[in-house]
Structures are given as C-alpha cells and as structure tokens.
Amino acid sequence: MMEVLDTEAALSRFRLRVLVVAAVVFLAFSVLVWRLVVLQVVRHEDLAERAESNRTAVVPIVPNRGQILDRNGVVLATNYSAYTLELTRSKIPDLEATIDELSALVEITPRDRRKFKRLVDDSKNFESLPIRTRLSEEEVARFAAQRYRFPGVDIKARLFRTYPLEDAASHVIGYIGRINQREKEQIDDSEDAANYRGTDVIGKLGIEQSYEKDLHGQTGWEQLETSAGGYAVRKLGSRAATPGDSLVLSLDIRLQRMIEELYGKRRGALVAIDPRNGEVLAMVSRPTFDLNLFVDGIDQESWAHLNESLDRPMLNRALRGTYPPGSTYKPFMALGALELGKRKTSTIVQDNGSWTFGGHTFRSGHPNGPVDMHRAIVKSSNVYFYQLANDMGVDAMHDFMKPLGFGQITGLDVRGEVRGVLPSQEWKRNTYKRPEQKKWYAGETISLGIGQGYNNFTLLQLSHAMATLANSGVKHQPHLGVGKVDALTRRYQQLPQPAGINMGYRPENVEAVRRAVAAVTVEGTARGIFAGAPYTSAGKTGTAQAVGVGQKEKYNASRLTEYQRDHSLYMAYAPAENPTIALALIVENAGFGAVAAGPIARRVFDYWLLGQYPSEEDIAAVRSGQSGRPIGQPRRANDIVMPAESVNLEGLPRKILPDPGASATSSRTALPTAAVIDPPSPASNAAWIPDD
Structure with a gap:
C-alpha cells in the first residue's frame, strides 16, 4: 500500500514538473513570438531603415561659396582648390609622435602646430582636422609614398577662400572662419542644419556674415553602398551641390x-x-x-x-x-x-x-x-x-x-x-x-x-x-x-x-x-x-x-x-x-x-x-x-589697373567713369579715437572751441 502511495506521489510531482517546464517553454515561446511581432511589425520601418544605412552611406557634397564683386564686377572674394594634410585624432594613438614623424616628410612649422592645437580644442574627437594647407605637389607625392605608416592621416582637396585685394575694404567684405561650437549649436537648432552638413566654415564678419545664406549655396549628396568594413562599393544616387550666388556690392x-x-x-x-x-x-x-x-x-x-595695437585696426x-x-x-x-x-x-x-x-x-x-x-x-x-x-x-x-x-x-x-x-x-x-x-x-x-x-x-x-x-x-x-x-x-x-x-x-x-x-x-x-x-x-x-x-x-x-x-x-x-x-x-x-x-x-x-x-x-x-x-x-x-580679375556678367550694368575734362554734371549710371560704447563725458561747458 505504501508503495502505491509513493508511486502516486512521484507521478504527481512529475506531472507538476512537466507543467512547470511546459509553462516556462510556453512563456519563453510567447516572449519570442512577441519579440518577433515587435521586430517584424511594430518596428519594421525603423529597423529596415537602420539595416539600409548599415550598407549605405550618405556623403554631403559641400557647395562652392559664391563670389563677392564690386559694382563694376571686380572680384573681392573668391575660391581656390588646394591640398591639405589632415589628421583624425580618434584613429591616432600618439598625436604628438605622429606629427613629429610627419614633419620629416612635410614641413610643419610651430605656427602650424599652434593652429592645429587650437582646432583640436574647438572640435570633436572624430573630426578630420588640417595641420597643413596648400601642400605642393612634391609634398603630396612624398606623403603618398609613406602613407601606409600613418593611420588616421590623409590628404584632402579643399576649397579655400581668398581675397585678391588683401586689405582693401576689409571691414566691409569681412572674412570666413571655421565653425565653432556655439555656431554649430545654433545651426543645428535652425532650419539650415541639413544644408550645413559637411560645411566647416561660415561667414564671421561683414558681407561674408550678413549674406551667409546667399553665398553658401545648397549642399548636395552622394549615396554610396558600403562593405562591412565601411569601404565604398558603388554609388547608388546623388544630387549635385548648387554653388552659392555671387553678390554684387554698390561699392566702387x-x-x-x-x-x-x-x-x-x-x-x-x-x-x-x-x-x-x-x-x-x-x-x-x-x-x-x-x-x-x-x-x-x-x-x-x-x-x-591686430588686437593689441593702439590704432585698433x-x-x-x-x-x-x-x-x-x-x-x-x-x-x-x-x-x-x-x-x-x-x-x-x-x-x-x-x-x-x-x-x-x-x-x-x-x-x-x-x-x-x-x-x-x-x-x-x-x-x-x-x-x-x-x-x-x-x-x-x-x-x-x-x-x-x-x-x-x-x-x-x-x-x-x-x-x-x-x-x-x-x-x-x-x-x-x-x-x-x-x-x-x-x-x-x-x-x-x-x-x-x-x-x-x-x-x-x-x-x-x-x-x-x-x-x-x-x-x-x-x-x-x-x-x-x-x-x-x-x-x-x-x-x-x-x-x-x-x-x-x-x-x-x-x-x-x-x-x-x-x-x-x-x-x-x-x-x-x-x-x-x-x-x-x-x-x-x-x-x-x-x-x-x-x-x-x-x-x-x-x-x-x-x-x-x-x-x-x-x-x-x-x-x-x-x-x-x-x-x-x-x-x-x-x-x-x-x-x-x-x-x-x-x-x-x-x-x-x-x-x-x-x-x-x-x-x-x-x-x-x-x-x-x-x-x-x-x-x-x-x-x-x-x-588704374586693379590687382584682381573682373567678371563681365550678363545683365550687370557697367559703370564707366567720365574722362577727365568731361562735364562734371553728367549723370552716373546708378545701380537699380573712436568707439564710445559707454556714456561719453561732455566737453567742458566753458571750453574754447574754434570755429572751423
């Protein structure tokens, strides 16, 4: 009798264990089914997009910046292409040692090092930063032969702004500079964020700053298929960048x-x-x-x-x-x-x-x-x-x-x-x-x-x-x-x-x-x-x-x-x-x-x-x-010849100065210790002031 009772108890315990295991299996299977539904149905579009991005890359194409011209078409600001030597910090174990080795191939001056250090302080770790610009063809060739020795170092072709007349009308024309962190945050919060992908510089002063949107242009893109290692395999699509418009000033x-x-x-x-x-x-x-x-x-x-001169240029x-x-x-x-x-x-x-x-x-x-x-x-x-x-x-x-x-x-x-x-x-x-x-x-x-x-x-x-x-x-x-x-x-x-x-x-x-x-x-x-x-x-x-x-x-x-x-x-x-x-x-x-x-x-x-x-x-x-x-x-x-090229553009009115001796009343063609910021002190009420 005791044996029968023991057998029944053993069977009961066995059935309980089977039920528990079955419940665990069912629960696990239910979780698996639920997860599959989430992945395949609920998050299908999001995950499909991620999967696509894993095999494709969208590379921005930065547009050429528009020129700045005077009223007669004289070029005041334009662009030129040059090679730069660039370093990506995240891929370089010892930055200083790498720069020292590079200086044996390409001239890197103390000034270049100081400028690079300032760029490093203002940028993100993954950004490619130039340490030398305007490399000669000989320098490019020397580095290319030794490129395998320098992971994270590359030669790039970039567009550079140039001002042919150097210091003429500098306060009016202004200049461009690398986008700093504050400007980047402002751009990211604006409607122009997408248009500034890949752009490194922005207008900082004068016309370059005030007409930034017109001069910048429209950024293009290339969609590339990439391998598992991130290398481009083939181009899937593209849209060409639209250069910025050139701006004509009333300035002569x-x-x-x-x-x-x-x-x-x-x-x-x-x-x-x-x-x-x-x-x-x-x-x-x-x-x-x-x-x-x-x-x-x-x-x-x-x-x-410039900043410490008494003349305040x-x-x-x-x-x-x-x-x-x-x-x-x-x-x-x-x-x-x-x-x-x-x-x-x-x-x-x-x-x-x-x-x-x-x-x-x-x-x-x-x-x-x-x-x-x-x-x-x-x-x-x-x-x-x-x-x-x-x-x-x-x-x-x-x-x-x-x-x-x-x-x-x-x-x-x-x-x-x-x-x-x-x-x-x-x-x-x-x-x-x-x-x-x-x-x-x-x-x-x-x-x-x-x-x-x-x-x-x-x-x-x-x-x-x-x-x-x-x-x-x-x-x-x-x-x-x-x-x-x-x-x-x-x-x-x-x-x-x-x-x-x-x-x-x-x-x-x-x-x-x-x-x-x-x-x-x-x-x-x-x-x-x-x-x-x-x-x-x-x-x-x-x-x-x-x-x-x-x-x-x-x-x-x-x-x-x-x-x-x-x-x-x-x-x-x-x-x-x-x-x-x-x-x-x-x-x-x-x-x-x-x-x-x-x-x-x-x-x-x-x-x-x-x-x-x-x-x-x-x-x-x-x-x-x-x-x-x-x-x-x-x-x-x-x-008087200007040391800069002129652009003869269709539809731009030309203004020819009168010849010496011409009528002075002839009409001209018309295009359709200084700063006092704090309250000034008045001159003495009784001061001797000459008539002019």
Missing part, C-alpha cells in the same frame, strides 16, 4: 582703394553714399588688415598684433566708431530751427567771439560780427549756434535729429552698427546712476548746438543725414548689396530696396540750408580746397574735441599727445545742384577740418565726377596734411 573698389591710399597711416573713416538711392559707394575704416590672415585660422602672433570705425560731429552738425541745427520756428533765415545774432550763460563763458575762435543763418553756417559761427541750442532745448533737438538718423541704427545690411548717443533728458536719467548725474543742467545744452557735449555719432549716420539733405529731404536706407548673380544661369538680379521716405520738410527751409552749405566751398572754410573745381559742391568742415579744454585754456596741439588732439571732419555732396554723391569723413587727431579731411573729399569728387585719380605727389601731400587743391597731373581713373 577703385574709389575705396584710392581713399585708403589718401589716408595712409592715419586713422579715420569715410562713408560715401549715392543720395538718390542709398547705395554705399565707399566705406573706409583706417587702419585696416589683411583678410587672408583669417582664411586658414589666424595665428596667435598676428591676432595679438580691427575696429570698423565707419560703423562702430562714434565721434562728436563738431561743426558738421550746424546745418542740421539750422534746418531744425527753421522747421520748429525757432529762427528765421533773416534773424541776426551778434557774434563777438564768445557768449556767456549762467556765469560760464562759451568761447569761439574769433568774432564774426552780426550774422544771419546763412552767414552763421558759412563762417561757422559758434556763438550763433550756442544761442540757438539754448533756445531750442535738448529735447527739441533730440526729437528733430532722431528721424534724420542721428543716434539710430540706419539699417545698413552689414551687422555691427552702434547707435552712438543722441542726448535727451530721458537718456541721461536712464544712463547715469547717481541722482546728481541724472539731472540735466541748462549749461549742458549749449555745447550740443556745435556738435560737442554728449553728441556722439557714427560716420555712417553723419553721411546718411548729409545724403538726406542732398536729396532735398528724401531719406533712403543705406545698403551695400545691390544684386545677386545666379550660380547656374549667371544672370544678374537686382535686390529689392525699400522706397525713399520724404521727411516732410518745407522746401524753402531745405533750400536755405543747401544754399548755405554750397557757399561754404565758395566763400567759407572750404573755399581753398575746392578752388578751380569745374563742378559745384556743398559741404561743412568740422573740428571735434577728443578731450575737453578748460574755460581759461586755449587749445594747443603741440602740448597734447597725438591721441588727445582734435579730430578733423568734413561732410559734403556734389554736384551742388543735382547731387550724385554725399559723404562724411573723419581723420582722427588731425586738427581743423579744412586741413586734413576736406582735401580727401575733393579727391573723391574729382574721381566720381571727373574720372580723375590723384597723382603720386598729390597723394603724398594729402597724407601729410600739406595739401589743399590737387597738385601734379591727375591720372585717368579708368587707367
């Missing part, structure tokens, strides 16, 4: 280079605009720098030289340098007085050489006797404008000058503009911290009338305002880009521009001021500069203080260091009756406006209206500040 690079020659080693800025449409014809900032230094990544020594003085406008502000003050009813053109003011207000004496260079508005502008009477500023008040001046563009962003199509300072009581309250600093004092208003005090503007703003006056009160937005050349069709297409804005000034008021600034070049402070010119022009000289001078002191340049001396300014337009060019310029620490700045303006007008390029002796005289009217035999501007 020959005029730009001439102005840069006239400045020489002096510091300053000049902006010339076509008042009829806002096209920027020249935008000079001196000193400048060679754009090609940045193509491969600038070395530490060159960067230190990296500063775009035309956009970011702010200066008191000096007496060049007076015509706009006069226009404001007429528009606001604070003066009539016939109102007489007695100029005895100084004016006393609130116990302070505001001095001038010399007495001019009784002056009306016309004579006050022609003779640059400080006393007249001291009194006018007091009558108008700071807020009325601010409200009139703001629409003219003073202290405002003009909207130029190059990034980096600063506002400068157009003072008002509200501005002072918002700018300063201590209660006594926030208060506006009546004496602070006086110097504003002659362009001193808190006034600080860019040369772009001053030239923009002068262009508006030249165009009888119609304001156009300044711009550099005027057209694009399609990369495929090579057809020129004009870029759209906003319509001009009529400022609503009364015509008789505008004409009164225009007559006065035209008289400056005939009987005023600029008469010697424009003597003998076969065209009419209008202008205003200016001298702006770099440092304040006390009430009882007289300005003496010989007692000041170079960087403390007055700035020389001039603004003008020509021809006076029907202007086609307006400009404003400054020569830093160079003294009276008629001495240093005015002669440069005369040569600009001679070029634009007469087709004349100054003689070598005249250029030397202007550089030294020893010239008024031109000397020597001027050259034909059309005969």
